[in-house]
Amino acid sequence: xxxxxxxxxxxxxxxxxxxxxxxxxxxxxxxxxxxxxxxxxxxxxxxxxxxxxxxxxxxxxxxxxxxxxxxxxxxxxxxxxxxxxxxxxxxxxxxxxxxxxxxxxxxxxxxxxxxxxxxxxxxxxxxxxxxxxxxxxxxxxxxxxxxxxxxxxxxxxxxxxxxxxxxxxxxxxxxxxxxxxxxxxxxxxxxxxxxxxxxxxxxxxxxxxxxxxxxxxxxxxxxxxxxxxxxxxxxxxxxxxxxxxxxxxxxxxxxxxxxxxxxxxxxxxxxxxxxxxxxxxxxxxxxxxxxxxxxxxxxxxxxxxxxxxxxxxxxxxxxxxxxxxxxxxxx
Ligand code: NAD
Numbered sequence: 001x002x003x004x005x006x007x008x009x010x011x012x013x014x015x016x017x018x019x020x021x022x023x024x025x026x027x028x029x030x031x032x033x034x035x036x037x038x039x040x041x042x043x044x045x046x047x048x049x050x051x052x053x054x055x056x057x058x059x060x061x062x063x064x065x066x067x068x069x070x071x072x073x074x075x076x077x078x079x080x081x082x083x084x085x086x087x088x089x090x091x092x093x094x095x096x097x098x099x100x101x102x103x104x105x106x107x108x109x110x111x112x113x114x115x116x117x118x119x120x121x122x123x124x125x126x127x128x129x130x131x132x133x134x135x136x137x138x139x140x141x142x143x144x145x146x147x148x149x150x151x152x153x154x155x156x157x158x159x160x161x162x163x164x165x166x167x168x169x170x171x172x173x174x175x176x177x178x179x180x181x182x183x184x185x186x187x188x189x190x191x192x193x194x195x196x197x198x199x200x201x202x203x204x205x206x207x208x209x210x211x212x213x214x215x216x217x218x219x220x221x222x223x224x225x226x227x228x229x230x231x232x233x234x235x236x237x238x239x240x241x242x243x244x245x246x247x248x249x250x251x252x253x254x255x256x257x258x259x260x261x262x263x264x265x266x267x268x269x270x271x272x273x274x275x276x277x278x279x280x281x282x283x284x285x286x287x288x289x290x291x292x293x294x295x296x297x298x299x300x301x302x303x304x305x306x307x308x309x310x311x312x313x314x315x316x317x318x319x320x321x322x323x324x325x326x327x328x329x330x331x
Contacts (some may be wrong), residue, residue: 006077007034010112011086013037016191016226017128018047020085025054032056034077036070038063038104040090045157047191064108070115079119083128083237083297084112086109087164090195091134091157095289098156104166105160113171124178128237129168131245133184133222134158138292144300145183147245154290165245172243181242182233184248187296189226189317190324197256198318201263202325205278206271211264213285220294225317226249228310235306246306249297252314257282262315265321271331 001329009024011017013034021033037043039061051057058077062069064086073079086108088094088101107286109129117128137143137152151166171177188198204211232248254262264278304309 005030005080006034007081007083008036008077008079009085010036011043011081011084013039013045013059014043014085014089015042015189015196016187016229018044018191019189019232020227020233021048021057021228022050022236025051025056029056030310032059032077034073034079036060036062036064036073037086039273044074044191044193053296059166060172063096065103066112067115070111071119071150074115078305079125080123081126081128081235082112083130085130087130087161088157089106090193091155092195092288094157095156098107099157101160102278105157108161110167113167113177116170117175117177118301120177121178124242126237126241126324127168127171127179128176128233129164129179129181130208130233131161131165131181133160133183133185133249134292135162135165135183137266137296139294139296140319141294142192143249144296144298147247147301154292170179174204178242180236181241181247182223182236182240183245184229184232184257185224185295186201186249187221187226187229188223192226198259198263198321199262199325202267202322203329205264205267205281206326206329206331208244209281210283212254212276212279212280212285213260214285214291217260217284218255219291220253220255220296222249222296222316223252223259223314224248225312225314228312232302232308235308236302239306240271246297246302247297248302248308248310250310250314251299251300252310253296254314255296259277262293262318263322266319270322270326
């Protein structure tokens with residue numbers, strides 16, 4: 001470590017974090033990154049191959065809930081900034097077993113805040129908390145979430161993220177800590193865990209299996225390409241105003257059935273079936289409990305204040321994503 005500033009990134013072996021770290025290191029050649037990740041089922045160290053040999057990068061296998069470890073890292077590396085990605089992130093898992101969501105998402109965030117509060121001791125180092133638009137609940141056919149929307153979380157996952165957002169907020173209001181929170185819509189792109197919607201559609205299609213779609217397939221999500229998200233996080237970390245929240249969206253609203261159909265249409269061209277279309281494999285399955293109908297984001301604040309806008313066209317992002325999974329699954 002030859003340069004002078006080190007930030008702590010948590011959950012960097014997950015989907016968004018492992019896209020973010022190479023991006024951040026490239027943009028900040030004079031900043032070191034310590035990546036603290038527990039390598040749960042969701043973390044995959046192979047996603048960080050590109051930075052393995054980067055002298056400014058260090059991996060630490062551990063838990064954000066571990067006060068002694070986090071404190072030791074702050075002291076050893078003189079941590080002067082935090083970006084907190086670490087979380088349990090899969091809504092379905094939060095329905096079947098919510099306990100770990102409370103632990104990692106709430107207690108883990110609290111633990112990071114506490115170490116930062118005690119060790120930074122009034123220094124205005126940045127603490128950036130990564131969160132989700134799901135904290136705002138569900139929209140009807142019309143309207144968008146903004147930074148002013150009410151928190152109305154509906155799943156144990158979104159409730160745990162909402163709680164962590166509130167803790168971060170309180171550390172600004174109470175202790176004057178330099179915090180920013182960003183809440184974004186569904187990300188898609190390379191390195192996402194197999195359990196999530198888009199990888200599941202691609203894998204099922206190619207393996208000639210049923211493509212499972214919840215309920216009637218009409219639930220709407222806004223899709224943000226993960227590399228656009230990474231640019232947005234960098235802008236917020238560097239230039240966002242302390243105490244503020246920024247919403248990021250991709251302006252790509254589609255219902256789940258449309259997403260599946262788009263992927264099938266691309267695969268029909270890339271990997272034509274002997275007979276018929278991959279669409280024939282789509283099957284509706286029992287809906288997720290408490291399934292929010294629609295999420296959509298008005299990202300005009302970050303656009304006006306920080307000049308960020310999603311820039312990757314959905315068709316291009318989806319093509320890159322599909323190529324990455326075809327390669328991963330060796331198909
Ligand atoms: P992910 O599940 O792919 O990755 C989470 C990472 O955190 C994994 O590497 C895991 O090993 C690690 N982790 C879990 N518990 C930990 C603990 N106790 N200590 C240390 N590390 C731990 O998640 P993701 O999709 O990359 O999401 C990252 C963040 O972005 C999360 O906070 C999530 O709530 C938020 N977010 C994600 C999306 C999305 O579409 N993926 C959208 C909005 C917000």
